[in-house]
Amino acid sequence: MNELQDFVQDVKERRPAPLEPVPQMKQIDNFIYEDDGRRSPFEMDEQSVDAITPESAGDSGLAPDPLRRKEVLEQYSLDSLRMVGTLDQNDTIWGLITSPDGILHRVTVGNYMGRNYGVVTSINQQGIQLTELVNEGLNEWVERQASIKLSE
Template sequence: MALTLTACGDAQDELQQWIEQQRREVKPNVTPLSPPKKFNPQAYLAGAGVEPFSTQKLTVAIKQESRQPNSLLAAEINRRKEPLEAYPLDSMAMVGSVTKQGRPYALLRVDNLLYQVKTGDYLGQNYGKVTKISETDVSLREIVQDAAGEWIERTSSLQLQERAR
């Protein structure tokens, strides 16, 4: 048993010598990091300018657009707003239709109030004008800006909402 322990001790010494030799021979090759670039702060000069999304800038642009003689928006800007133009179309629901004196009316629910709408009335926030009323939907013409900033007409509709039982 003593002989076995002596043999293990020699192997351990031999291993320690090999590790020391490897440490002396192998030199790590690490490339040094480049120093950080100097940061030069720049003053923000656009802070005093007009905010690009301000309502003031939008109002000026709409007024300039309305002065053009062939503009779709010219007639819409100069008329008096109707109460349902304060609400977006997605907050309105058509709940029925009636006919009075041969003229069709749509019944719209907005904020839990019921409104009667006839052809020619305005509703929605995009200058929507009711063009047709049927038993199941209200068709309207809206004036919106396209991607190029031009005012164009588009058609929208409100469908009859059936109540769940």
């Protein structure tokens, strides 16, 4: 124990190594953007919106909305999601879903789930019904019914 105390005392008495100087930051020249008649890169004009919107949605007229913000459960395939129950709150029925990472989510009619633009159409004690939009070729979208059953 004495050797350990002597070692600690020796370490405390040592002079600390000098610190390296702070590196000098390179000075960056200011840049002033001048549009010179070009469109702003921070705003969408109608041509940009038209470029990402499908011109034709095939004969069916179905197509997902490319400007809609995706919901959390759309990053998972339906078979990786598990329904663990329902919740009735303020006249709204919620489906309780666990994602593969173990997080509990709640969904109601109108929420989106799965990778095929699945929108929740109904929720009951036995499961959740969805309508998916499946791509069957260039701008050919077909509706498909899917469901997630309550896990035992």
